[in-house]
Amino acid sequence: MDRHSPLAHAAYHDLLRSLLDMEAGELRGTPTRVERSGKVYWYDSYRVGTEVKKRYVGEDSPALSDRLARHAAIAAAAATSQAERARLIRILRAEGFMGLDAATGSLLAAMAKAGLFRLGGTIVGTNAFRLYEGELGVRYRLDDTARTDDLDIASFERLSLAIDDAAAPPLAEVLADFDFDPVPSLEGNATWRWRQTRGNALVEFLTPAFGEEGLKPLKALGVSARALNHLNYLIAEPIAAALAYRAGVLVQIPRPERFAVHKLIVAARREGNDRIKAEKDRRQAAFLIDALAEDRPDDLGDAYRDALSRGPRWREHLAASLTRLPQAAARLESAGAS
Template sequence: MPSIDAAAQTVFADLNQRCADAEFDRDFPENGKFIKRTIKAREYWYYQGYDAATGTKSNRYVGTVADSETTRRVEAHDRQRVDYRTRIDAVRMLRSAGFPTADALTGRVVERLAQAGFFRLRGVLVGTVAFQTYPGLVGERPMRALRTGDIDLAQDYGISVAIGESMPPVHEELQAVDASFRPVPNLSRPDRTSAFANANGFRVEFLVSNRGSDDLTGALIPMPALGGVSAQPLRYLDFLIRDPVRSTLLHAGGISVTVPAPERYAVHKLIVANERTEREKQAKDLTQASFLIAALARNQPVALAASWVEAWSRGPSWRRHLETGVARLDETGRIAITQAVCTHGEMLGYEPTQVGFPASPA
């Protein structure tokens, strides 16, 4: 797979920072102030704003004080605005360098939801659209772009309940992009929806972790922070969206998004590929996993090994899925994950034989 040269990686890193800063500036105008609140022994930033036109005050969730990037932006709130034209030029340069870009509809939908506060409220972009943002994070790009006809978005239920704020109605936000978006009916709960589709079948779906019985899969869960939307509970999603990272979706001047850490995405794909009933989707999962595993094994092997070990430690069913997933990888992927886990066992405090691999790479 093609490596990304140092110049392009620098451009992406700079764009990633600029887009995140620009989103922060947009969400929190300079006429407000930031305060700390302690909730259940954890400190959080909140923004107290004032709308001069209406005379109303607002309190908006910002993030955790422990998040160094959030705290840095709070402390540097009075800096100059980011130059949008510079960001457009950076996106154009990265597209020319072979970075994956979002199609027009995907870009507009993600941008609209970002502006509505989805990522500020700790939502996470998952699925193939998230995968498109990884080359700049892992230092390599896939041989071919993988396209999709849907957008998958996730949020932790506990966060959605505790955050004390909600996006505007999601249906209205989607219709502002394409008026043909309609809720997808749910047979068991007609009064709830977790997905919307437009006239061409393009789908936007909201997901949440299923940490209870498998019987809950399919039973939609109301999400207080998501603008009237419920979410589809899925097994293994809690592993995927834990400790997400910031990346940039290449559309217009770049869209700052929160995505799963690439090492978690790779390991998660090994697991969920085994539950696919459609061969095409299973093949896509394994292709994405193999790409990320090979790139991470070269550039971030400790993170990859640590994610594997964490997943392995979650129990017998996880181990069965991981073993089957590795067996289904292409040879490059199998060798890469084996070498990463076996080589870094001593550093991470385990023997390879304890986590499903031989004592040394084959």
């Protein structure tokens, strides 16, 4: 498997750390802890006239708590940090990072500015696959495995309902600015898909179904989403990722080991209805399984065992895909047994 140089891998992770710091440095007021249903969330509390508003920052973690404690120092070094991020992106480009095209990059940058990822949105699908280039330090083949015109965003409905933010992100306005029109739905005014009028690009919003598939609201994001089974497995414990666009954009993607295993399940569910997409799913899964078996076998094994434990239908879907991928099956069995 082709790998990026250690210099490129280090530059990516330096870029990611800087973007995470930058987000903590953009507080307008005071970091505030809020506990709901046994979980702790952080908010930026600030005053507008006589009213105190709250802007959601994220779920509590040691890393986030540390960054919030240093937010004043991070804000003071903002100009220097931006110049450093631009330098790191030049390194990535010189090292041959595929990255994302300018049109997708500018759309994701606008979505990030509107709060999409801060409020729980997670990129899934092929655009997430492409971002593992930096996370894993791998080089992609120049074929259609990493190419797409579609952008899929997923979020948990329960997280969207739990978040109390000062203002919902104007995602419909952002999409309109990029010439996306809502695609009519059979379920009244609920819109979960937008198609670009001057091209083939499609944006879809998704959410875990937990049984019944259909459309559900994502209150914090101001959109509806198509509910899909197995998606809860994919977007549990997502990770931050750096988009090498301009001075960098902070986004969120699934854990690579969960993405790989989920793609095996999706491929089996598609088979017969969309063989071309099913084959692409298997290629993405096989590529990541090869990379993870070398660098993160414990993570891969944990994700595989988790999926197997979720019932006979999960095991059937995995077996159906792995019969076509004997090398990936052997790697998963080895990782799962360790």
